[in-house]
């Protein structure tokens with residue numbers, strides 16, 4: 001996990017220490033920090049964060065800094081800058097759910113990012129906390145999507161409200177909410193279709209679902225692997241629909257690593273959970289220290 005970002009960091013430390021005698025010259029420091037900035041960008045860290053981190057390093061690593069001190073300074077400066085970026089507003093989901101019954105969650109995200117799988121994971125989490133859930137299969141764009149979410153509903157043993165393939169997704173959402181009201185359901189999770197994120201039909205469809213279902217929470221699911229495109233995807237949903245929180249999927253498969261840092265920096269919205277696999281138990285609550293440790297832990 002996060003191997004490229006880890007490597008950027010450990011190589012930057014190695015290169016700068018190798019370039020220095022007992023102390024470093026200003027030119028060497030400048031050159032190595034510039035190289036580090038480029039490697040951060042290559043590891044999907046957005047420009048704003050990379051620039052900030054490197055400014056801090058420039059301020060901390062001085063020409064008379066002892067070679068033996070450099071790794072410590074790099075680690076501390078990089079770690080402090082990252083933890084600041086990863087420190088996001090929080091939503092206490094279980095507490096929010098207590099306030100409103102049924103609590104309605106709308107999931108949006110580009111095609112294939114992991115929305116449906118994430119919904120299954122969240123259902124499992126909510127069930128473990130004693131919440132009664134129901135699903136709205138409002139991705140009516142693909143027949144297979146309705147089958148896929150129906151299989152999750154079966155596996156997790158919860159009700160699902162679905163209509164025919166190609167039917168109006170807003171009508172599915174409407175029925176799911178009414179079902180929940182009539183059946184004392186705590187949480188309704190509404191799946192939606194993802195196409196290209198600039199598709200106007202999809203945007204209008206999602207707006208209609210939102211108008212009709214009146215979700216308490218709109219969650220954008222983003223694939224950790226998409227890097228800067230993930231930032232663009234969320235920006236489009238934020239602009240057209242409004243996004244309250246983010247869930248990042250596929251962290252287990254993220255060999256690069258900067259995506260989560262960029263999403264945190266660009267939106268400063270709560271990241272509720274991270275997805276770490278393909279089964280319904282592969283969901284972790286977002287924990288900034290944990291993410292930081294994963295970034296800073298040396299590769300084996």
Ligand SMILES: Nc1nc2c(ncn2[C@@H]2O[C@H](COP(=O)(O)OP(=O)(O)O)[C@@H](O)[C@H]2O)c(=O)[nH]1
Nearest residue numbers: 111112113114115116117249250275276277278
């Ligand atoms: N490795 C990994 N795969 C995931 C994760 N979440 C989803 N996937 C996989 O990504 C693919 C697309 O997921 P799906 O939920 O259908 O995406 P959707 O089109 O956004 O609904 C599936 O093969 C999932 O098993 C995750 O956290 N880790």
Ligand SMILES: [Mg+2]
Nearest residue numbers: 115116139145
């Ligand atoms: Mg889906």
